[in-house]
Amino acid sequence: xxxxxxxxxxxxxxxxxxxxxxxxxxxxxxxxxxxxxxxxxxxxxxxxxxxxxxxxxxxxxxxxxxxxxxxxxxxxxxxxxxxxxxxxxxxxxxxxxxxxxxxxxxxxxxxxxxxxxxxxxxxxxxxxxxxxxxxxxxxxxxxxxxxxxxxxxxxxxxxxxxxxxxxxxxxxxxxxxxxxxxxxxxxxxxxxxxxxxxxxxxxxxxxxxxxxxxxxxxxxxxxxxxxxxxxxxxxxxxxxxxxxxxxxxxxxxxxxxxxxxxxxxxxxxxxxxxxxxxxxxxxxxxxxxxxxxxxxxxxxxxxxxxxxxxxxx
Numbered sequence: 001x002x003x004x005x006x007x008x009x010x011x012x013x014x015x016x017x018x019x020x021x022x023x024x025x026x027x028x029x030x031x032x033x034x035x036x037x038x039x040x041x042x043x044x045x046x047x048x049x050x051x052x053x054x055x056x057x058x059x060x061x062x063x064x065x066x067x068x069x070x071x072x073x074x075x076x077x078x079x080x081x082x083x084x085x086x087x088x089x090x091x092x093x094x095x096x097x098x099x100x101x102x103x104x105x106x107x108x109x110x111x112x113x114x115x116x117x118x119x120x121x122x123x124x125x126x127x128x129x130x131x132x133x134x135x136x137x138x139x140x141x142x143x144x145x146x147x148x149x150x151x152x153x154x155x156x157x158x159x160x161x162x163x164x165x166x167x168x169x170x171x172x173x174x175x176x177x178x179x180x181x182x183x184x185x186x187x188x189x190x191x192x193x194x195x196x197x198x199x200x201x202x203x204x205x206x207x208x209x210x211x212x213x214x215x216x217x218x219x220x221x222x223x224x225x226x227x228x229x230x231x232x233x234x235x236x237x238x239x240x241x242x243x244x245x246x247x248x249x250x251x252x253x254x255x256x257x258x259x260x261x262x263x264x265x266x267x268x269x270x271x272x273x274x275x276x277x278x279x280x281x282x283x284x285x286x287x288x289x290x291x292x293x294x295x296x297x298x299x300x301x302x303x304x305x306x307x308x309x310x311x312x313x
Contacts, residue, residue, distance in 0.1 A: 033299030041091035151175035221260030235286040264312040
């Protein structure tokens with residue numbers, strides 16, 4: 001069973017021709033509007049959101065929309081109580097996504113055939129929960145995070161047709177998450193906690209790093225007293241997109257993928273005060289971006305950002 005959402009609306013740039021255009025893609029009820037983790041392939045966008053069945057518990061489910069007609073966005077439901085989370089879908093190919101689910105009592109990796117809703121348990125290990133599956137471009141491989149959500153270790157799985165040959169990419173005690181590949185399948189960008197001090201008190205910041213399998217050396221890209229999250233290479237590999245609170249408000253930034261912020265960084269869009277941007281994703285052609293945002297009184301919905309200046313300084 002699937003439940004749809006309402007029509008889209010657009011915030012025009014007004015008198016500024018260079019302003020970013022925000023187009024609302026989803027219109028789920030505010031009290032059940034937690035829509036996050038978009039991933040875009042062709043005309044199809046996968047995401048996760050709260051089950052819209054009012055008799056169900058509040059649980060995350062997979063959702064899908066066609067970018068040509070987002071008013072028909074749907075969220076999967078189940079016919080009876082289902083006390084698990086389905087989250088963080090990523091396209092393996094057209095019609096097939098990989099995602100994480102807590103249905104066996106821990107977070108394991110699954111695939112879903114979108115047309116039929118058929119799920120297949122892809123990976124279950126004794127090493128801990130599995131999060132953030134990131135398909136490797138051009139191969140059947142994955143990178144994922146093993147352990148506590150957002151603060152585990154990265155694992156590379158070169159061939160998902162066999163359980164052999166998995167290996168850690170990051171060391172124990174280095175709390176990481178949110179991995180994503182560059183378009184050549186040679187580098188992985190991810191986020192990690194960093195200890196800091198604010199007003200004389202310990203605080204945890206979050207910064208971005210990259211590594212190039214099979215090399216396990218990690219290279220830091222961002223620094224400073226900020227929460228840098230959700231990094232993604234652009235489709236052409238020339239930029240890394242991420243969300244951050246740098247600048248004093250929630251915003252989207254791009255930076256040089258090799259030298260990091262020291263070689264070029266730029267804010268391309270920002271939210272209203274007290275609103276927060278989550279989990280951006282690129283359009284396949286790298287000209288537009290979808291974000292999850294809770295601004296403007298609609299609850300947390302998906303927004304399409306266009307008219308972006310994506311040139312690095």
